[in-house]
Amino acid sequence: KAGVTQTPRYLIKTRGQQVTLSCSPISGHRSVSWYQQTPGQGLQFLFEYFSETQRNKGNFPGRFSGRQFSNSRSEMNVSTLELGDSALYLCASSLVGETDGYTFGSGTRLTVV
Amino acid sequence: AQSVAQPEDQVNVAEGNPLTVKCTYSVSGNPYLFWYVQYPNRGLQFLLKYITGDNLVKGSYGFEAEFNKSQTSFHLKKPSALVSDSALYFCAVRDPYQAGTALIFGKGTTLSVSS
Numbered sequence: 001k002a003g004v005t006q007t008p009r010y011l012i013k014t015r016g017q018q019v020t021l022s023c024s025p026i027s028g029h030r031s032v033s034w035y036q037q038t039p040g041q042g043l044q045f046l047f048e049y050f051s052e053t054q055r056n057k058g059n060f061p062g063r064f065s066g067r068q069f070s071n072s073r074s075e076m077n078v079s080t081l082e083l084g085d086s087a088l089y090l091c092a093s094s095l096v097g098e099t100d101g102y103t104f105g106s107g108t109r110l111t112v113v
Numbered sequence: 114a115q116s117v118a119q120p121e122d123q124v125n126v127a128e129g130n131p132l133t134v135k136c137t138y139s140v141s142g143n144p145y146l147f148w149y150v151q152y153p154n155r156g157l158q159f160l161l162k163y164i165t166g167d168n169l170v171k172g173s174y175g176f177e178a179e180f181n182k183s184q185t186s187f188h189l190k191k192p193s194a195l196v197s198d199s200a201l202y203f204c205a206v207r208d209p210y211q212a213g214t215a216l217i218f219g220k221g222t223t224l225s226v227s228s
Contacts, residue, residue, distance in 0.1 A: 002123055004156070033215060043203065043218040056215050090156055090214075099164045099209075102216060104156035 002026065004105035006091050012111045021108045025072050031055075032074040033102065034066060035045030037088040047091075049074055081112045082086040115208045117142040119219035126194045127227050134189040134222045136204030145207040146187040147216065148222055150200045157203060163187060174198070194226045 005024040013019050019088050034046040045058035049068035066076040072093070078085055088109050092102035116139045126132045144165055149157040167178055176181045178189045187204060202217025204219040 006156075030206075033217075042220040045215040045217065046217055058215065085179070099145060101149075101159040101162050102157075103159065104149075106154075106156045109154075 002035055004091055004103050006089075006105035006108050008108060009106065010109045011110075012113060013081050014113055015081055015083060017081050018077060019081060019110060021089055021091075021110070022080050023074045023093075023105060025074070025091075026103055029093035029095055029103070031094045032068055032072065033092045033094070034074070034076050035090045035091055035092065036060075037107070038086075043090070046076065052077075070073030070083045078110075081104050083112050086110060086112045115144070115206055115217050117206045117215070117217055117219035119202075119204055119222045121222050122149070123223045125225045125227065128196050132191050132194040132198070132224065132226070134202050134204075134224060136187045136189065136219060137185050138187060138204070138206045139185065140167050140206050140208050141209055143182075145209050146178075146180060147207070148172065148176070148187075148189050149203045149204040149205060149218075149221075150163070151203065151221075152200050160202075161188050183224065186221055194224075196226050196228050199226045 005087045007022045031050045033048040036044045048056040052068045063079045068074045088105045092104045094100045094102045120136045147162045148160040151157045162171050163170045163180045172179045201221050203221050205216045207216050208214045
């Protein structure tokens with residue numbers, strides 16, 4: 001059974017540019033969550049999508065956005081990149097219930113120069 | 114608001130010795146609690162979870178965790194550490210009384226097992 005797939009694995013962008021990251025969840029998983037991981041702040045919740053609807057959102061500026069498609073695949077977009085956006089972006093999928101743990105992808109390492 | 118604390122940035126143990134990685138939480142009611150492990154340049158891997166029932170939960174790779182409601186703790190343990198257990202460990206909590214709430218993670222504890 002395929003795991004959570006995130007593309008690309010590595011990305012280098014320049015300040016001011018925008019970027020789109022992709023996440024394909026495990027087949028049958030309808031919930032997709034995104035996290036930003038940095039050495040200083042740890043794992044910070046960005047947003048969660050379920051059935052194409054954003055169900056929950058973390059405390060990030062509006063430059064960070066996402067969406068989910070009918071096949072549960074999700075994308076997140078960061079506009080007007082800043083140096084501080086350099087991080088590992090992790091996607092996780094889960095079944096519907098709150099008791100379910102997440103299955104994480106390997107992440108996308110974004111470097112903003 | 115729900116929160117998780119991992120009071121130790123790093124835990125050092127010798128191979129073969131027992132290990133404990135500490136976690137305390139703040140959630141109203143009975144929380145859902147999780148432990149994850151992260152190896153370098155990888156995503157997080159699920160180790161175990163506590164939802165309800167027996168306070169001692171067994172998980173992957175010989176790990177277990179004990180839920181203590183009075184101390185609001187969920188410490189991760191292993192009777193005999195392996196060098197291959199060296200990794201970054203995260204405790205996480207979810208409030209079961211609010212549908213759709215996110216899994217909130219602690220800052221992580223680096224476990225270093227020496228041979």
